[in-house]
Amino acid sequence: MDDTQYGVQIGENKFVSKSTVLSHLKTYNLYYEGQNLQLRHREEEEELIVEGLLNIFWGLRRPIRLQMQDDHERIRPPPSSTSWHSGCNLDSQGSPTTTDGQQAQQSSPTVEVTPPDSQPEDNGVTEEEAEEDSESSAQLLRTKSDAGVLRRGQRRSPSDQRKIRRHRFSINGHFYNHKTAVFTPAYGSVTNVRINSCMTTPQVLRVLLNKFKIENSPDDFALYLVHASGERVKLKRTDYPMLLRIMQGPCEQVCKIFLMEEDLGEEVTYDVAQYIKFEMPVLQSFITKLKEEEDREVQKLRRRYKKYIFNLSWHSVNIILTSLTFMSCNKYEKWRPTSYF
Numbered sequence: 001m002d003d004t005q006y007g008v009q010i011g012e013n014k015f016v017s018k019s020t021v022l023s024h025l026k027t028y029n030l031y032y033e034g035q036n037l038q039l040r041h042r043e044e045e046e047e048l049i050v051e052g053l054l055n056i057f058w059g060l061r062r063p064i065r066l067q068m069q070d071d072h073e074r075i076r077p078p079p080s081s082t083s084w085h086s087g088c089n090l091d092s093q094g095s096p097t098t099t100d101g102q103q104a105q106q107s108s109p110t111v112e113v114t115p116p117d118s119q120p121e122d123n124g125v126t127e128e129e130a131e132e133d134s135e136s137s138a139q140l141l142r143t144k145s146d147a148g149v150l151r152r153g154q155r156r157s158p159s160d161q162r163k164i165r166r167h168r169f170s171i172n173g174h175f176y177n178h179k180t181a182v183f184t185p186a187y188g189s190v191t192n193v194r195i196n197s198c199m200t201t202p203q204v205l206r207v208l209l210n211k212f213k214i215e216n217s218p219d220d221f222a223l224y225l226v227h228a229s230g231e232r233v234k235l236k237r238t239d240y241p242m243l244l245r246i247m248q249g250p251c252e253q254v255c256k257i258f259l260m261e262e263d264l265g266e267e268v269t270y271d272v273a274q275y276i277k278f279e280m281p282v283l284q285s286f287i288t289k290l291k292e293e294e295d296r297e298v299q300k301l302r303r304r305y306k307k308y309i310f311n312l313s314w315h316s317v318n319i320i321l322t323s324l325t326f327m328s329c330n331k332y333e334k335w336r337p338t339s340y341f
Helices: 018-031 127-134 158-166 201-211 241-248 270-276 280-335
Strands: 007-011 014-017 040-044 047-058 088-090 096-098 168-171 174-177 190-196 221-227 232-234 255-261
Touching: 007 018, 007 241, 014 018, 018 047, 018 241, 047 241, 190 201, 190 241, 201 221, 201 241, 221 241, 241 255
Parallel strands: 047 255
Antiparallel strands: 007 014, 040 047, 047 190, 088 096, 168 174, 221 232, 221 255
16 A cells, blocks of 8 residues: 555655554553643544644743734733732732732733743742843743732832833733843743644744744744654654654653754764763763774774885886886897897
8 A cells, every 4th residue: 555645744755654643643642641732633535634732842042032012912011019900909018918818829821831840939029020030031031920929128119110011011921021022941941832733844833933922033943853862853844743743652751842943953863862871981981992993993004005105116116127127128239239140
């Protein structure tokens, strides 16, 4: 059976049978049973289509820039520091309390990028102080829901508060100061996008950048399959990330999809990756052995070259001697007296 006719395309000139994809998909969904990462599939005109959420890890080294505001969200100042929401007020000590005397809780943002393990706790930090600290930080800016509203040492003047409000914007519920719109996401932090198996690598990149309103061009980035062994494979523009993720298996401890810069990311072959996991002393011993082997080959090559030069010189001497002998014989024949007998 020809895979190009009855199989599923996962890349340029790469096909796998539909039964193989469905088998891997079943394993994938069993692994994520009860979670929102489970995938759904259907068939349209005998074409298998898989859709759902795909986890993508940040692996950027250079800062990225967010848009000034959401295309569908108007700019509005946040609630005042004395009234975060209805039923929430500040007591005489400056700490927030609800009508029941409990600490106020903020709802989660629409879009949130979280690290793979756990988020660091923030104690004793106000929202405004967190924004100022994040201006000098290379990490993802935190949303209003991430910062607790606790007692602060001193109050800001009304002019300072108005200045903060003027520089505050929101993208998908993500509040940040436009002065700090340029930042580098924390390496290894994870986000997800909703895609389907018909989307190629450039299309997935556009969906991811549009989700966070990132101004950078999709051509500046690339997706990589990063294995636990250290192997790193760049996804081609004709590859289908959703299907490749399914074929690699569901466990992200074995393989992850990373977003990296187009010009900074580099592929690591399987053979090279085998040496990455070794300790430096072991790698140093490998280098020493290779150096010794190289020296032996150099000495062998030098001996062969000397032998070649010697043979070439000896051959040249023989040619010269032969020429001289021939010339001597001709001279003798020329001057030899004519015999009359």
